Amino acid sequence: MTQHFDFFEEAALPAPEITPTQAAEYVQATYGINGVVTELGSQQDANFLVDADDARYVLKVSNAAFTRDDLEAQDLAAAHVARLEPDIHVPVAIPGPGGSTVQPIALEGRPTYARLVTFVAGDVLSDSSSYLAPEIVAALGDLAARTSRALAGLAGQVPPRSLQWDLRNAAEVVTRLADFVAVPGGPDAVLLAARTAAKALAPYAGTLPLQVIHGDLTDDNVIAAVDADGRRRPVGVIDFGDLAESWSIAELAVTSTSLLHHSPDPSTILPAIVAYDRIRPISDDELAALGPLVVLRAAALAVSGQQQAQVDRDNRYATENLAREWAIFERATSVPLEVLTELIRASVRPPRERRTADGSALLWIAQDRPVVPAMLDLSTTSIDLHDGLFLVEGAEAAAALKQDGSVAVAVPYLQPRLTRTRLNSFEAPASIGLGVEVFAVQDLEVRAPWAGVIERHDDAVALKGPEGMTLWLTGANVSAEGAVDAGEVLGRLAAQASLRVQVSDLDTRPPFFVPASLAAAWAESCPDPTGLINPAAVPTRAASREALLDRRDNAFATVQEHYFREPPQIERGWQNHLFDTEGRSYLDMVNNVSILGHGHPRLAAAIERQWRLLNTNSRFHYRAVVEFSERLAALLPEPLDTVFLVNSGTEAVDLALRLAWANTGRRDIVAVREAYHGWSDATDAVSTSVADNPNALDSRPSWVHTVAAPNAYRGQYRGPDADRYGEDAVASINKLAEAGHPPAAFLSESFYGNAGGMALPDGYLQAVYAAVRRAGGLCIADEVQVGYGRLGNHFWGFEQQGVVPDVVTVAKAMGNGHPLGAVITTAAIAEGYRSQGYFFSSAGGSPVSCVAGTVVLNVLRDEQLQENARLVGDHLRNRLLELADRHPIIGAVHGMGLYVGVELVRDRSTLEPAPAETAAICERMRELGVIMQPTSDRLCVLKIKPPLGITIADADFFADALDRVLTEGW
Numbered sequence: 001m002t003q004h005f006d007f008f009e010e011a012a013l014p015a016p017e018i019t020p021t022q023a024a025e026y027v028q029a030t031y032g033i034n035g036v037v038t039e040l041g042s043q044q045d046a047n048f049l050v051d052a053d054d055a056r057y058v059l060k061v062s063n064a065a066f067t068r069d070d071l072e073a074q075d076l077a078a079a080h081v082a083r084l085e086p087d088i089h090v091p092v093a094i095p096g097p098g099g100s101t102v103q104p105i106a107l108e109g110r111p112t113y114a115r116l117v118t119f120v121a122g123d124v125l126s127d128s129s130s131y132l133a134p135e136i137v138a139a140l141g142d143l144a145a146r147t148s149r150a151l152a153g154l155a156g157q158v159p160p161r162s163l164q165w166d167l168r169n170a171a172e173v174v175t176r177l178a179d180f181v182a183v184p185g186g187p188d189a190v191l192l193a194a195r196t197a198a199k200a201l202a203p204y205a206g207t208l209p210l211q212v213i214h215g216d217l218t219d220d221n222v223i224a225a226v227d228a229d230g231r232r233r234p235v236g237v238i239d240f241g242d243l244a245e246s247w248s249i250a251e252l253a254v255t256s257t258s259l260l261h262h263s264p265d266p267s268t269i270l271p272a273i274v275a276y277d278r279i280r281p282i283s284d285d286e287l288a289a290l291g292p293l294v295v296l297r298a299a300a301l302a303v304s305g306q307q308q309a310q311v312d313r314d315n316r317y318a319t320e321n322l323a324r325e326w327a328i329f330e331r332a333t334s335v336p337l338e339v340l341t342e343l344i345r346a347s348v349r350p351p352r353e354r355r356t357a358d359g360s361a362l363l364w365i366a367q368d369r370p371v372v373p374a375m376l377d378l379s380t381t382s383i384d385l386h387d388g389l390f391l392v393e394g395a396e397a398a399a400a401l402k403q404d405g406s407v408a409v410a411v412p413y414l415q416p417r418l419t420r421t422r423l424n425s426f427e428a429p430a431s432i433g434l435g436v437e438v439f440a441v442q443d444l445e446v447r448a449p450w451a452g453v454i455e456r457h458d459d460a461v462a463l464k465g466p467e468g469m470t471l472w473l474t475g476a477n478v479s480a481e482g483a484v485d486a487g488e489v490l491g492r493l494a495a496q497a498s499l500r501v502q503v504s505d506l507d508t509r510p511p512f513f514v515p516a517s518l519a520a521a522w523a524e525s526c527p528d529p530t531g532l533i534n535p536a537a538v539p540t541r542a543a544s545r546e547a548l549l550d551r552r553d554n555a556f557a558t559v560q561e562h563y564f565r566e567p568p569q570i571e572r573g574w575q576n577h578l579f580d581t582e583g584r585s586y587l588d589m590v591n592n593v594s595i596l597g598h599g600h601p602r603l604a605a606a607i608e609r610q611w612r613l614l615n616t617n618s619r620f621h622y623r624a625v626v627e628f629s630e631r632l633a634a635l636l637p638e639p640l641d642t643v644f645l646v647n648s649g650t651e652a653v654d655l656a657l658r659l660a661w662a663n664t665g666r667r668d669i670v671a672v673r674e675a676y677h678g679w680s681d682a683t684d685a686v687s688t689s690v691a692d693n694p695n696a697l698d699s700r701p702s703w704v705h706t707v708a709a710p711n712a713y714r715g716q717y718r719g720p721d722a723d724r725y726g727e728d729a730v731a732s733i734n735k736l737a738e739a740g741h742p743p744a745a746f747l748s749e750s751f752y753g754n755a756g757g758m759a760l761p762d763g764y765l766q767a768v769y770a771a772v773r774r775a776g777g778l779c780i781a782d783e784v785q786v787g788y789g790r791l792g793n794h795f796w797g798f799e800q801q802g803v804v805p806d807v808v809t810v811a812k813a814m815g816n817g818h819p820l821g822a823v824i825t826t827a828a829i830a831e832g833y834r835s836q837g838y839f840f841s842s843a844g845g846s847p848v849s850c851v852a853g854t855v856v857l858n859v860l861r862d863e864q865l866q867e868n869a870r871l872v873g874d875h876l877r878n879r880l881l882e883l884a885d886r887h888p889i890i891g892a893v894h895g896m897g898l899y900v901g902v903e904l905v906r907d908r909s910t911l912e913p914a915p916a917e918t919a920a921i922c923e924r925m926r927e928l929g930v931i932m933q934p935t936s937d938r939l940c941v942l943k944i945k946p947p948l949g950i951t952i953a954d955a956d957f958f959a960d961a962l963d964r965v966l967t968e969g970w
Helices: 020-031 068-084 134-154 167-180 186-205 249-262 266-279 284-311 316-320 322-332 337-348 383-391 395-401 516-523 545-555 601-613 623-634 649-664 681-685 719-738 764-774 797-801 827-836 847-862 865-886 915-927 952-968
Strands: 035-040 046-052 056-061 103-105 112-118 210-213 222-226 232-237 244-247 363-366 408-411 436-440 444-447 452-457 460-464 470-474 489-493 498-504 570-574 577-580 585-588 642-646 669-672 704-707 745-749 778-782 807-810 821-825 890-896 899-904 941-944
Touching: 020 035, 020 046, 020 056, 020 112, 035 056, 068 112, 068 134, 134 210, 134 222, 134 232, 134 249, 134 266, 167 186, 167 244, 167 249, 167 284, 186 284, 186 322, 186 337, 244 249, 249 266, 249 284, 249 322, 266 337, 266 516, 284 316, 284 322, 284 337, 316 322, 337 516, 383 395, 383 570, 383 601, 395 436, 395 498, 585 952, 601 847, 623 642, 623 821, 623 847, 642 649, 642 827, 642 847, 649 681, 649 745, 649 778, 649 807, 649 821, 649 827, 669 719, 704 719, 719 764, 745 764, 764 778, 764 797, 847 865, 865 890, 865 899, 865 952, 899 915, 915 941, 915 952
Parallel strands: 669 704, 669 745, 745 778, 778 807
Antiparallel strands: 035 046, 046 056, 056 112, 103 112, 210 244, 222 232, 363 444, 408 436, 436 498, 444 489, 452 460, 460 470, 470 498, 570 577, 577 585, 642 821, 807 821, 890 899, 899 941
């Protein structure tokens, strides 16, 4: 009878000793294949890459402890997966002498076997980066499920084996190998974790379904190929060396555990579990077992790696993996097992009804007067946190003291606190309170809500309660000792002090604040204590971000798209940052509309004041419209002295076109390709950006004539030849005039914003404007995106070209988000509009709009924001150019001041655009706390146009985030 492998009968499993030269000789002698042989890593076997003339192979020299039957089963399993799941790439075993895929190899010691298998093209997923996107994590879960589904059909065809990697043996493996752990405190940590997990697993161990599993379906054994977005996506499975019959759910546990070294947040494994469940539905018992199995796998991995490194000291593969394996263990145990289990359960099951804690009143102000605190709102939408007060030290206490008529106020359970946000942080803040925090306005008495025993823990006291519940109190002066009765005085809460009230059924003290990604899972072990301070309170659950997005899609036309695949719910802005409802801050690097930044108090106060006075339309006579028009006209060179006020950039460009038509009596317009000017019928006609409208070029009316985008980076003329764009445009204008269609106007952005923040070639507008004017047309400068000081060196984009347009259109920045635009032109051109009737704009020249516009100009001046755009813009540009030296995907850095474009390419020679990569990079930047979006017709340019008040620290945070993404992957 064949002796099957039993790990517990082996003292150790050192890898076979064989050199690359010996491996090459063996492959030639056994298979007749000559090739260059390179050693590959393995913990207990010896693997070699064989590069032959016609193909690539892997020679696998198995540990002497494994039998021929074991190895033949591995080949059988790989072939079985290939047959049932043909899109999963697996190694194919090459028959040797006698037709067997398993061949003996003569090495010192016990009989040993080798196999030659085909090389699965690609890289192992663990080589991709330290970051895996949620889509890739989900793809790995999908792959694990399909592999598991295929292997389920091999029942009875795999010899029984007792492996150290079989999770049914994990607790015993940890017990036997814990002493090998050299990490300080490590032996005790792995033993405690394994025992806790084994105890939690015990109720389910006898009922979990069994099947043949791969047993090591990790990112080390999954082959990935580069997808269209530049990500490595799982396509194949290798190394069936841990094949065995075990718990079916162990396959997913192994896969999930391997993901933990990619992120410190255990919730990042959840997409794999959700994807697995779609293909192989997970039972309730398996869900309950999955968390303990992840911990057991992590502990077994840690102790086994430590042992292998000591018994096989020349095994570089085992040694190099030690840090990663210990990181996996630490992350698997970074939250209590109960929390990990609930985190996993909730990913594929409906949320549970919120648990609450009951007892007698906790807070009293007199012998017979319990205190019910008023609720204090510290959320993202709190009116007490305007003007950046949430960033001030002591903001919570200050907000509490604002509440009139209350002896105490309390922050609700699970309320995300904006006061806990962190600016310019790659990680989401621990913003969710797992309890209630009470701020006392006057002295309060604290009484026991139930009978129990007082225990002291550093800055807190604990009171054990019914059904294993523990009350944790932090901040009160507790004088009681030992056993107490319900209602007994525990101590006092001093006026202007705070008390954190928390209830938990865990064996250890829970944190009071946790990140939003973990809050719901923690809440299952930390019930709502609100009933202890307000027995009449009814638990509520805030509507989810996803539910609101569904409502948006139902009521708001979906053609009005939103940023990001899973957009955060943004409800507040302050200065250069945006804040979501979970208290996460995002550096806003795209909001050129909010040129002053968000929530500017001067602007808010002025608009509120004017709203209370008057808001009407400009056909009434009032001061604001006069003052604003004068201020605006004074910013333009002569002879531009007359202002039209409108609602938007679209209206501004539309009116500019109508001015040209009215003054020239012509219809033809010359516009620059790859530009966007608005959504009205006329402005859409002259917009040629295929990113905004894929049919832009094909659907132009006959009166629109386009000239080439003057793109000196990737256009027809590059570098020193870029002046030919002007020559060609002049020739086109002359040709139109000669054909009897002289243009009414030439329209362009004066700094090429929509295409990626590029300066026009020197002299371009001088040449084109001269040709247009010779033909009797007007020159329209679209400054909607690039004007108002954004370029730093210039207030208007046309100044960079040394020209003066006939008509200037402005919007976006003018009102800092208030709907406001303008057309500035000469008095004569403005008067020419009378042939069309009269003009007015309902909101454009209203008192509120004019006040908003005037305050924006005042703040730009007083806070020297144009100069800030120059200084910070220069610093940011230098940082980005340094990144371009290190990251080949950056093809060019365009722009000036705080209108910058980083163009991403797949090849610096061909300039092949990288649109999918750009979109994925923007998604990853959002995860790291930066709002960024693509632009240009090729959607491969990061459009950097933040509020003008960003700081050097903000610019560095952005550059550091981009560097991290390009280094770690996206």
